[in-house]
Amino acid sequence: MSRKPTIEDVARVAQVSVATVSRVINKQGGVRKPTEERILEAIKELKYVRSAVARSMVRKETKTIGVIIPDICNPFFPEIIAGIERKAIDQGYFTTLSSSSGSKEIEKKIIDHFIERGVDGVILTTADESGEQISSLVEANIPVVAVDRAIKNFDVDTVLIGxxxxxxxxxxxxxxxxxxxxxxxxxxxxxxxxxxxxxxxxxxxxxxxxxxxxxxxxxxxxxxxxxxxxxxxxxxxxxxxxxxxxxxxxxxxxxxxxxxxxxxxxxxxxxxxxxxxxxxxxxxxxxxxxxxxPMRSLGELSFELLLDRLNAKEEKPKMKRQYILTPKLKVRKSCQFPK
Missing domain, CATH: 3.40.50.2300 (Response regulator)
Structure with a gap:
C-alpha cells in the first residue's frame, strides 16, 4: 500500500466497524478477544500508526465538534452553523464542517473520518433519516444531535422546526x-x-x-x-x-x-x-x-444539547430530548386576492 494506511483500512481488513477498531486502539474495552486479536493483526499487517490527533482520543477529549450538512450551497445552513460556532467557541470547542451532498454513502465516510479524528461529538442534518449512518457513532459512544431532520432508529437529541x-x-x-x-x-x-x-x-x-x-x-x-x-x-x-x-x-x-x-x-x-x-x-x-x-437558534440549541451530553458522558444517560422551534409567517406583498 503506497499511501499511509488509515483506520478505515484496518476496519476493512479486520472486517469490523471503524468504531470497534477505535475501541481497541484506545483500550476502551467492550470488544471480544478474538475480534481484538484480528484487529491487532490487521494493524501489524498494514503497519498502521495513529496520528497525533487519533492519539488524543486516549484523553477522551479533542475539543472538536463534527458538523455534517446535506448542502453547503443552501443559504439555510450557514445560519445554523453560525449558531453552533458561536456557542462552541464560548465553551472552548471548535467545529469541523463537512457536506454530504445529500448522499448517505458520503455521510458514512464523513462519520468514519470524524471517528478517526477523534471528534467529541457530532451535530448533523442527516441524508438518511433511518439512522443507519450514525450506528458507528453510537457504538463509539460519541454523542449525536440531529438538527432539522429526525433520526428514526436511534434515540438521539433532536432540534426541529414546526x-x-x-x-x-x-x-x-x-x-x-x-x-x-x-x-x-x-x-x-x-x-x-x-x-x-x-x-x-x-x-x-x-x-x-x-x-x-x-x-x-x-x-x-x-x-x-x-x-x-x-x-x-x-x-x-x-x-x-x-x-x-x-x-x-x-x-x-x-x-x-x-x-x-x-x-x-x-x-x-x-x-x-x-x-x-x-x-x-x-x-x-x-x-x-x-x-x-429561527435558524441561528437551531444551531445554538443543538450545541447546548450536545454540550450537556459531553459534560454528562460518564453519568447515567438521559432520555432522548426533542425540541420543536416555532416558525413565523412574514406577510409581505406577494399574496393578492385572485382575479
Missing part, C-alpha cells in the same frame, strides 16, 4: 386571501421537512373544505431546478393555480426564475408564499411572503 405548523399557516393565509386553487412545490416525502410541510398543506385545504387536486401537487427535491420545472408545469395547466406554496428556499429561487421566464406575473396573475426567508424575498417586487425559521 414544519407542519408553518406550512399550515402559510396555506391558511392564502385561503384567507381568497385563494382556492393553491399549488405546492413539495420537498421529498422521505425527509422530515418535506413530509411535514406537505401534510400542513393538505390539512389546511381540508380544514377549509377545499378539495385537494393532484394536478396542483408537485414533488420537488429541495433543489432550485425542481422549483423551476414544477412552476413551468403549473403554468402549462389548462386550469392554472392562482397561488403557489414553495416548501424551501432553493425551490423558491427556481420558482421565481420560472415566473420571470414565463411572464407569469407575481402578485397579479399568481400569488406566492415560500418556506424560508430567502435573501431575494425583500428585493423582488412585490416582496415575497415567507415562512421564516
Amino acid at each position: 414544519n407542519q405548523e408553518g406550512a399550515y399557516e402559510a396555506v391558511q393565509h392564502l385561503i384567507e386571501e381568497g385563494h382556492k386553487k393553491i399549488a405546492i412545490i413539495s420537498g421529498p416525502h422521505d425527509t422530515t421537512p418535506g413530509l411535514e410541510r406537505y401534510n400542513g398543506y393538505i390539512k389546511a385545504l381540508r380544514d377549509a373544505g377545499i378539495q385537494v387536486e393532484e394536478q396542483w401537487i408537485g414533488d420537488g427535491d429541495f433543489m432550485e431546478q425542481s422549483g423551476y420545472d414544477l412552476t413551468k408545469r403549473f403554468s402549462e395547466l389548462e386550469d392554472r393555480p392562482t397561488a403557489i406554496f414553495s416548501s424551501n428556499n432553493l425551490m423558491t429561487i427556481g420558482c421565481m426564475k420560472a415566473l420571470n421566464d414565463i411572464g407569469w406575473k407575481l402578485g397579479q396573475e399568481v400569488s406566492f408564499i415560500g418556506f424560508d426567508d430567502v435573501e431575494i424575498a425583500t428585493f423582488l417586487n412585490p416582496q415575497l411572503t415567507t415562512v421564516s425559521r
Whole structure:
C-alpha cells in the first residue's frame, strides 16, 4: 500500500466497524478477544500508526465538534452553523464542517473520518433519516444531535422546526386571501421537512373544505431546478393555480426564475408564499411572503444539547430530548386576492 494506511483500512481488513477498531486502539474495552486479536493483526499487517490527533482520543477529549450538512450551497445552513460556532467557541470547542451532498454513502465516510479524528461529538442534518449512518457513532459512544431532520432508529437529541405548523399557516393565509386553487412545490416525502410541510398543506385545504387536486401537487427535491420545472408545469395547466406554496428556499429561487421566464406575473396573475426567508424575498417586487425559521437558534440549541451530553458522558444517560422551534409567517406583498 503506497499511501499511509488509515483506520478505515484496518476496519476493512479486520472486517469490523471503524468504531470497534477505535475501541481497541484506545483500550476502551467492550470488544471480544478474538475480534481484538484480528484487529491487532490487521494493524501489524498494514503497519498502521495513529496520528497525533487519533492519539488524543486516549484523553477522551479533542475539543472538536463534527458538523455534517446535506448542502453547503443552501443559504439555510450557514445560519445554523453560525449558531453552533458561536456557542462552541464560548465553551472552548471548535467545529469541523463537512457536506454530504445529500448522499448517505458520503455521510458514512464523513462519520468514519470524524471517528478517526477523534471528534467529541457530532451535530448533523442527516441524508438518511433511518439512522443507519450514525450506528458507528453510537457504538463509539460519541454523542449525536440531529438538527432539522429526525433520526428514526436511534434515540438521539433532536432540534426541529414546526414544519407542519408553518406550512399550515402559510396555506391558511392564502385561503384567507381568497385563494382556492393553491399549488405546492413539495420537498421529498422521505425527509422530515418535506413530509411535514406537505401534510400542513393538505390539512389546511381540508380544514377549509377545499378539495385537494393532484394536478396542483408537485414533488420537488429541495433543489432550485425542481422549483423551476414544477412552476413551468403549473403554468402549462389548462386550469392554472392562482397561488403557489414553495416548501424551501432553493425551490423558491427556481420558482421565481420560472415566473420571470414565463411572464407569469407575481402578485397579479399568481400569488406566492415560500418556506424560508430567502435573501431575494425583500428585493423582488412585490416582496415575497415567507415562512421564516429561527435558524441561528437551531444551531445554538443543538450545541447546548450536545454540550450537556459531553459534560454528562460518564453519568447515567438521559432520555432522548426533542425540541420543536416555532416558525413565523412574514406577510409581505406577494399574496393578492385572485382575479
